[in-house]
Amino acid sequence: MTTKLNENNISIVVNNGIQWQEIITAAGGSTNGVAGQGYLIDTTSNVHTINLPSSVEKGDTIAIKDYAGTFGTNGVTINRNGHNIQGESENSRIDTNRASVELVYVDSTKGWIYITESNVSVLGPTYISATGGTVTESGDFKYHTFTGDGCFVVSSVGNEAGSNTVDYLVVAGGGSGGSSGSVAGGGGGGGAGGYRESSGVASGCYTVSPLGACVSALPVSATTYPISVGGGGSSVSNPGTPPSVNGNDGSNSVFSTITSAGGGGGGRGLCAPETNYGAGRNGGSGGGAGSGGGSATGSASGGSGNSPPVAPPQGQPGGTTGPGNNIRGSSGGGGALNAGGSTSTCNNAGDGGNGATSSINATPTVRAGGGGGSTNGGGGSPTTGCGGAGGGGHGGTDGTDDAVSGTANTGGGGGGASDTYGYTSGAGGKGIVIIRYKFQ
Numbered sequence: 001m002t003t004k005l006n007e008n009n010i011s012i013v014v015n016n017g018i019q020w021q022e023i024i025t026a027a028g029g030s031t032n033g034v035a036g037q038g039y040l041i042d043t044t045s046n047v048h049t050i051n052l053p054s055s056v057e058k059g060d061t062i063a064i065k066d067y068a069g070t071f072g073t074n075g076v077t078i079n080r081n082g083h084n085i086q087g088e089s090e091n092s093r094i095d096t097n098r099a100s101v102e103l104v105y106v107d108s109t110k111g112w113i114y115i116t117e118s119n120v121s122v123l124g125p126t127y128i129s130a131t132g133g134t135v136t137e138s139g140d141f142k143y144h145t146f147t148g149d150g151c152f153v154v155s156s157v158g159n160e161a162g163s164n165t166v167d168y169l170v171v172a173g174g175g176s177g178g179s180s181g182s183v184a185g186g187g188g189g190g191g192a193g194g195y196r197e198s199s200g201v202a203s204g205c206y207t208v209s210p211l212g213a214c215v216s217a218l219p220v221s222a223t224t225y226p227i228s229v230g231g232g233g234s235s236v237s238n239p240g241t242p243p244s245v246n247g248n249d250g251s252n253s254v255f256s257t258i259t260s261a262g263g264g265g266g267g268r269g270l271c272a273p274e275t276n277y278g279a280g281r282n283g284g285s286g287g288g289a290g291s292g293g294g295s296a297t298g299s300a301s302g303g304s305g306n307s308p309p310v311a312p313p314q315g316q317p318g319g320t321t322g323p324g325n326n327i328r329g330s331s332g333g334g335g336a337l338n339a340g341g342s343t344s345t346c347n348n349a350g351d352g353g354n355g356a357t358s359s360i361n362a363t364p365t366v367r368a369g370g371g372g373g374s375t376n377g378g379g380g381s382p383t384t385g386c387g388g389a390g391g392g393g394h395g396g397t398d399g400t401d402d403a404v405s406g407t408a409n410t411g412g413g414g415g416g417a418s419d420t421y422g423y424t425s426g427a428g429g430k431g432i433v434i435i436r437y438k439f440q
Contacts (some may be wrong), residue, residue, distance in 0.1 A: 005245055017064045018102075024048065029409060035105075038063035042427040043074035047160075047348030051079040052112060055071040056105045057336040061111075065100040067118075074354040076157035079158060093161035098268045101296050125162030128220065128437045130154045132227070132255040140360040141204050143436040145361060147409045151223040152255070152435055164332065169197040169360045169367075172260040172284050173230035173250030174305040174406040174428030175333065177371050177395065177416035179238045180269030185277055185292040185419050186330040187370030187403075188266035188321070188340075189352050189385055189395055192245045193230060193411030193431045194284025194314035195336035196260045197358055207364060210413035211312050211336065211355035213399055228254040230262050231426025232304055232406055238417060244268035244290070247414065253431040260284055260314055264303035266333055266371060266416045267321075276300065277321060277330075282307040285315030285334035287296040287375050288350060288385075288416065291327045291343065299323035302342070303336045315368065319343065330395065333370030333413035340370045349373035352413055355390020360434050371413030371426055389417060405429065 004298025020241045023209055024047035031039060033050050035057070041048050041064065050064060064076060071094050078085065078092040085092050085103075087110045094101065101123070101302030102116035114123060131143040132152040144152060158164050172194040178187030200206045202217035218380040233248030247265030254260075264283030270276070270292025280287030286303025299322025304314035319340035329349035330339035346384035352370030359365070369392030372385025376398040385395040391412025398418040406412030406429030414426025 018061065023067055025394065034064045035060035035062065038065065040065050040067040041076055042068045043070045043076065043271065044068045049076045049077040049079050051085065052081045054081045056083060058105060058107065060105040063102045066098050067375055069097045071095060072267045073268050080111065086110065086113055086124060088124060088229040091161045092124045093118065093159040094123065094219060095120045095159055108382050124160060125159065127158040127162040127439050128154060128164065128166065129156045130239060140438055141436055142275030142439045143361055143434055144227055146227045148229050150227045154220050154222050157222050165202045165219050166435050166437040167198045167200050167203045167360060168255055168258060168366050169358050169434040170253050170255050170258045170260045170317065170409035171195050171367050171431040172253040172262045173232040173410045174413040174433045175250050175263035175265040175281065175283055175287050176233035176235050176247040176414040176428045177265035177374065177403050178247040178254045178268045178278065178426030179236045179245040179417045180312065180374060180419035181427055185290060185377055186281050186287030186349065186374030187247065187269050187396065187416035187425050188290045188318060188330045189333035189416045190233060190266045190413030190428050191263035191283045191285035191287045191305065191318055191333040191374045191407065192315060192368035192370045192390065192392065192413045193250045193263045195356050195368040195411065196258055196310065199278060200360065203438050206359040208358050210335065211356055225256050227433050228252065230349055231434055232430050232432040233265050234425045235405065235414060235427040237424045238419065244280055246281055246285055247425055250428040251435055255433050255435065260354045263306060263411065263413050264318065266299055266425065269419060270328060279303065280318035280333065285336065285370055286318035288318035288331035288340040289321035289419050290366060291321045291330040302331055302334065310329030316353050321340035329375040330373035331418050332373045332385045333369040335390060336368035337390065341385060345375065347375055349375040349385035349395050351386045352392035354388045360436050365418055367410040369412045371406060373414045374416035374418045376419045378420065387412065391429045396423050
């Protein structure tokens with residue numbers, strides 16, 4: 001045994017008669033450290049973790065050595081196992097080749113401290129540092145909010161013990177509602193913009209929607225990541241002559257390898273002498289089908305959601321209208337979690353599908369709701385389609401009101417237009433990108 005002084009010049013007894021163990025060939029697992037032992041670790045093929053003892057006495061020692069000179073490629077995590085390391089309640093990480101360290105347990109305040117360090121440039125946790133967008137701190141975490149195009153600039157990357165991955169929410173622009181014709185019909189609601197998010201585990205385990213529950217955070221490097229925030233599809237008007245017009249698709253939002261597709265435009269309503277109302281357009285979430293009056297035949301489908309396909313799905317389909325004539329209420333656009341409402345009866349339009357809730361910005365917020373379908377009462381009591389929760393706009397009603405646009409920076413779909421000349425559909429809501437990580 002050897003007597004050493006700790007950083008407070010208090011004499012402690014160090015049991016440093018290290019007994020070196022057989023070489024550990026790392027396979028991604030862990031080793032339970034025992035006081036008085038040393039560990040030669042070969043990380044040529046994988047990372048490794050050393051778990052410090054949970055039951056300790058002052059003077060206990062553990063030693064670690066890079067056997068193959070590969071810690072810089074596959075590092076070793078030192079799991080604190082309930083005790084501080086260097087006074088911090090964080091695990092440590094060794095990320096330099098040929099490193100060797102020796103730790104001694106001092107007391108409950110400092111816990112384990114390093115008494116020997118060789119070829120070590122990084123010990124303990126380090127964190128991501130970045131700029132771009134509107135930056136907000138929430139405890140030990142930062143989130144960057146982009147409501148328009150910009151750049152997420154990573155100046156330095158931390159390690160696994162601190163942070164080297166980011167959580168994200170990427171919502172595309174919503175589609176606009178469709179226009180209607182002159183025969184008691186209506187345009188379908190616009191589909192919500194595609195909705196993609198990670199699980200939140202890497203940056204504080206905040207609440208996410210079911211869509212992000214099993215999705216890993218993204219690794220980042222010290223570089224610039226261009227951010228695209230998709231715009232909503234522009235509104236359309238009743239042209240008064242055939243053909244009526246489908247709603248416009250929203251635009252994509254992009255961060256790194258994540259692309260969320262713009263929402264599909266709502267289907268057009270019937271305009272005589274046409275005999276078919278239009279299907280909704282495909283997109284992140286699909287647009288709802290249009291509707292028509294007495295000359296209509298057949299039916300129309302909602303646009304497909306999750307187009308192009310990703311897993312988990314980024315959105316749901318729009319509602320279906322029909323079959324048959326005199327279906328004066330059109331269908332709702334799809335939302336992130338629910339399909340748009342379908343309709344098969346006179347007057348009553350379909351609601352937009354509901355969006356998803358995330359607390360990535362420290363506040364539970366619903367985004368990516370579908371637009372509601374429009375209706376023509378034809379002398380009855382029309383029921384317009386409500387916008388889906390998460391920024392979807394409600395549909396228009398003949399002779400009463402215009403459709404409502406999707407809410408900005410939610411990716412909500414716009415409402416469909418009623419059949420009276422001059423009435424316009426709701427535009428799609430612009431998307432949003434939010435990036436979150438631990439910074440201390």
